[in-house]
Amino acid sequence: MTVGVADPGAWPAWFDMCQHRQMSNVNALPLLEPEAAEAVVPCCPPLTERPLSAEEAERTARMFKALGDPVRLRLFSLVASHAGGEACVCDxxxxxxxxxxxxxxxxxxxxxxxxxxERRGTWVYYRVEPSVVAAMGQMLTAR
Amino acid sequence: MTVGVADPGAWPAWFDMCQHRQMSNVNALPLLEPEAAEAVVPCCPPLTERPLSAEEAERTARMFKALGDPVRLRLFSLVASHAGGEACVCDxxxxxxxxxxxxxxxxxxxxxxxxxxERRGTWVYYRVEPSVVAAMGQMLTAR
DNA sequence: GCAAGAGATCGACGGATGTCGAAGCAAAGG
DNA sequence: CCTTTGCTTCGACATCCGTCGATCTCTTGC
Known part of the structure; x- marks a missing residue:
């Protein structure tokens, strides 16, 4: 079965926040309602848009730090580029x-x-979480 | 005068690689010659494209690690979002x-x-290096 | 049930890193 | 020249973090 994020309390809260749409009028009420057509997107605005708060910085830094190690970066790209979008640890x-x-x-x-x-039989398979990676990419957007 | 990157030997080699143009008309060639029409592309391909080599991972991780600290992330976004594209340390x-x-x-x-x-009089001003940030963004591209 | 294989966890250790106060350096005024 | 102000460098310290061997857990197959 799917294991997902190890620590359930790690970032669910901010991820929810990040799911909010953000277009022109941020009248976006967090709850109910079929969200307006477009963007559920960015979560995290480009770093050039406004200064990050301490809390935002704390959460966001955790993601960048994860890619801030050579071995982790290689592992990540190995998973990300693996056929089928997933890779067994042994791979x-x-x-x-x-x-x-x-x-x-x-x-x-x-x-x-x-x-x-996700564990399947003897092996454990890893795959990337596209939305989170996309959010990181957003933050590095030119403007 | 411009101080630029502190350690001149830190990443010049790969940065040259990263400087290659990549779009149809990013014809802003720094130097001589109209290289073959299109893409010498991204420098750093998306992490999903192929596994990173050990050296690539080493260089790249250094950039992500720089944003992997909450204080640095805040400082970076403060500079990046500051009016005029630059900020004095005191700001x-x-x-x-x-x-x-x-x-x-x-x-x-x-x-x-x-x-x-860059130092101007009593103050030192910092500004972001757009090409490097863009390169990082590229690597987090969906595909 | 038991052995074997795949991964995760534990405990320890050494080096890297964030933090501070004190001291240094450079520009700008008196 | 001397002081002030803005920023960098230095030295010290505590914590974090990457690494490994040993061990544990889980699944499969006999």
């Missing part, structure tokens, strides 16, 4: 560190919301 | 840490290539 374990270390880094990526995992 | 020093610490983090951001600095 990506050859990054020059021990197996416990690989496991450790995959856990970090999961906690940051960048990956999800 | 952005109110992030809850001591002034030496602010200076330390700005240095890190500079070393990562995300910011440049």
């Amino acid at each position: 990506i374990s050859d990054v020059g560190v021990s197996q416990p270390t690989v496991s450790h880094h995959l856990k970090k990526l999961k906690e940051a919301g960048l990956l999800t995992s | 952005i020093s109110d992030v809850g840490v001591s002034q030496p610490t602010v200076s330390h983090h700005l240095k890190k951001l500079k070393e990562a290539g995300l910011l440049t600095s």
